[in-house]
Amino acid sequence: MLAQLLADIASIWAKYGSVYLNGIKNTLILAIVATLIGCIIGFICGILQTIPCAPQDGIVKRVILKIIRILVRVYVEVFRGTPMILQAVFIYYGVPYFFGYTFSSIWTVSIVVVSINTGAYMAESVRGGIMSIDIGQTEGAKAIGMTHFQTMLYVILPQTLKNIMPQIGNNYIINVKDTSVMFIIGFSEFFAVHKMVSGAIFKYFPSATMEMAGYLCMTLLASFILRWVEKKLAGAGSYELVNADQLAATAGTYNYPKKGSPFDETSKEFRNER
Amino acid sequence: MSENILEIKHLSKSFGTHEVLKDIDFNVKAGDVTSIIGSSGSGKSTLLRCINLLETPTSGEILFHGEDVVSGRINQSRYRAKVGMVFQSFNLFYNMSVLENCLIGQHKVLKSEKAEAMDRAIHYLDRVGMTPYINAKPHQLSGGQKQRVAIARALAMQPEVLLFDEPTSALDPEMVGEVLDAMKGMAKAGKTMLVVTHEMAFARDVSTKVVYMADGVIVEEGKPGEVFVNPQNPKTREFLSRFL
Ligand SMILES: Nc1ncnc2c1ncn2[C@@H]1O[C@H](COP(=O)(O)OP(=O)(O)O)[C@@H](O)[C@H]1O
Numbered sequence: 001m002l003a004q005l006l007a008d009i010a011s012i013w014a015k016y017g018s019v020y021l022n023g024i025k026n027t028l029i030l031a032i033v034a035t036l037i038g039c040i041i042g043f044i045c046g047i048l049q050t051i052p053c054a055p056q057d058g059i060v061k062r063v064i065l066k067i068i069r070i071l072v073r074v075y076v077e078v079f080r081g082t083p084m085i086l087q088a089v090f091i092y093y094g095v096p097y098f099f100g101y102t103f104s105s106i107w108t109v110s111i112v113v114v115s116i117n118t119g120a121y122m123a124e125s126v127r128g129g130i131m132s133i134d135i136g137q138t139e140g141a142k143a144i145g146m147t148h149f150q151t152m153l154y155v156i157l158p159q160t161l162k163n164i165m166p167q168i169g170n171n172y173i174i175n176v177k178d179t180s181v182m183f184i185i186g187f188s189e190f191f192a193v194h195k196m197v198s199g200a201i202f203k204y205f206p207s208a209t210m211e212m213a214g215y216l217c218m219t220l221l222a223s224f225i226l227r228w229v230e231k232k233l234a235g236a237g238s239y240e241l242v243n244a245d246q247l248a249a250t251a252g253t254y255n256y257p258k259k260g261s262p263f264d265e266t267s268k269e270f271r272n273e274r
Numbered sequence: 275m276s277e278n279i280l281e282i283k284h285l286s287k288s289f290g291t292h293e294v295l296k297d298i299d300f301n302v303k304a305g306d307v308t309s310i311i312g313s314s315g316s317g318k319s320t321l322l323r324c325i326n327l328l329e330t331p332t333s334g335e336i337l338f339h340g341e342d343v344v345s346g347r348i349n350q351s352r353y354r355a356k357v358g359m360v361f362q363s364f365n366l367f368y369n370m371s372v373l374e375n376c377l378i379g380q381h382k383v384l385k386s387e388k389a390e391a392m393d394r395a396i397h398y399l400d401r402v403g404m405t406p407y408i409n410a411k412p413h414q415l416s417g418g419q420k421q422r423v424a425i426a427r428a429l430a431m432q433p434e435v436l437l438f439d440e441p442t443s444a445l446d447p448e449m450v451g452e453v454l455d456a457m458k459g460m461a462k463a464g465k466t467m468l469v470v471t472h473e474m475a476f477a478r479d480v481s482t483k484v485v486y487m488a489d490g491v492i493v494e495e496g497k498p499g500e501v502f503v504n505p506q507n508p509k510t511r512e513f514l515s516r517f518l
């Protein structure tokens with residue numbers, strides 16, 4: 001049995017190997033690009049949803065923020081709450097129907113659909129990630145005069161990114177598998193190859209075995225890379241103590257505080273104290 | 275008499291119907307080291323947070339060099355940079371090293387030159403004895419070390435006033451000393467400080483002025499010699515008796 005299976009796979013591979021490889025390539029490109037764009041969409045939505053709204057802000061700002069929040073909410077609910085296979089059909093036929101614009105390439109529409117779908121999931125992850133960061137981080141940043149935008153960019157979002165890395169990885173793996181539904185609009189990803197080839201030569205099981213192995217390789221590789229990235233983001237486990245000599249090279253160019261300024265102080269006293 | 279840096283006038287703050295600060299009036303002059311004492315829940319943190327605009331006062335004025343900061347005509351970011359704050363929970367940025375914590379504000383808020391910012395960061399880290407740790411991340415430090423970095427971070431912004439909200443309350447007893455020492459050094463060096471604290475020895479020996487708060491009002495204020503030795507108000511007397 002096993003020998004037969006291996007022989008069948010070998011014969012399929014000999015004839016259609018490049019077609020399968022091309023399917024893998026298409027699946028990977030679509031999953032990677034759409035996950036990246038989806039993350040960007042998710043971050044934009046998360047950032048927009050968490051813009052603070054103080055009581056003393058003008059009515060215009062409050063109304064705009066409210067509208068943004070509602071729009072993001074609707075987007076998330078619609079694209080999380082419907083199957084991607086249906087979204088693909090809906091957009092593929094809907095855009096020409098309403099706007100008279102036909103997609104020039106199946107790639108464009110596929111990337112759009114998967115990105116929008118991923119973005120809906122990521123929006124919630126990012127919003128949760130931002131809200132889970134200790135309020136003290138924001139207050140610490142505000143207390144030294146950072147604006148909301150600076151606080152987000154330099155303090156909150158880097159921590160959020162690190163925290164939601166597992167979810168990004170999860171979404172990527174889901175995308176590797178779920179892009180298989182894009183055959184519905186004629187995108188020739190990995191699974192579409194199986195349909196085509198096995199339909200032509202009637203060797204369903206050997207082809208399915210190849211598909212299983214192919215998908216597993218793609219997702220295992222992704223898990224592996226993700227672990228590595230997570231480790232990188234976590235930073236070094238230890239630090240090196242620095243001695244005064246090493247700092248002498250960088251320090252001493254300027255004198256603080258300027259004499260006579262309101263910050264003028266006598267450093268000798270300070271040192272005696274310690 | 276030197277000019278007031280901060281003037282708090284008729285400051286009130288309510289959370290819903292709960293009036294936490296009631297008609298607070300007081301001034302901060304250059305070089306003042308003011309200790310604010312009082313039991314838990316009396317509104318000390320809220321007062322500091324109002325001054326730093328982390329809370330919006332319900333009514334009243336906060337004048338910084340005579341300019342109202344609540345009404346919003348003054349640039350809030352720039353004002354906050356001039357009024358530093360050290361928190362009970364440190365609030366160091368977890369995604370940055372000790373050195374980066376002391377640089378980020380200078381780079382992004384003060385727009386200081388790179389070399390200048392670097393020099394200043396190291397200068398103040400040196401003063402709190404944290405230069406050996408510049409490459410460490412906050413989670414790799416002890417509480418006392420974190421708080422000293424937080425003090426250096428605030429000092430690196432060269433604020434005119436520095437607010438401390440119970441800076442030693444979250445620390446193990448053996449680490450309180452190192453933080454208080456750093457603060458004493460700053461006081462000696464002439465920094466203007468406003469310190470909420472339960473460290474009565476610090477309030478008595480280091481500060482130039484003591485403010486006792488209870489239930490959202492300032493009950494008594496004066497020189498530490500007066501307030502500690504001869505408190506006028508029975509409430510103050512009762513509060514202080516718990517520490518003697
Ligand atoms: N954000 C808030 N919302 C509602 N009540 C608050 C808030 N912050 C503080 N309070 C209340 O205000 C009172 C004073 O709090 P606080 O200023 O923290 O006191 P202290 O620092 O003197 O212990 C407390 O009763 C507290 O419950």
Ligand SMILES: [Mg+2]
Nearest residue numbers: 318319320440
């Ligand atoms: Mg408090």
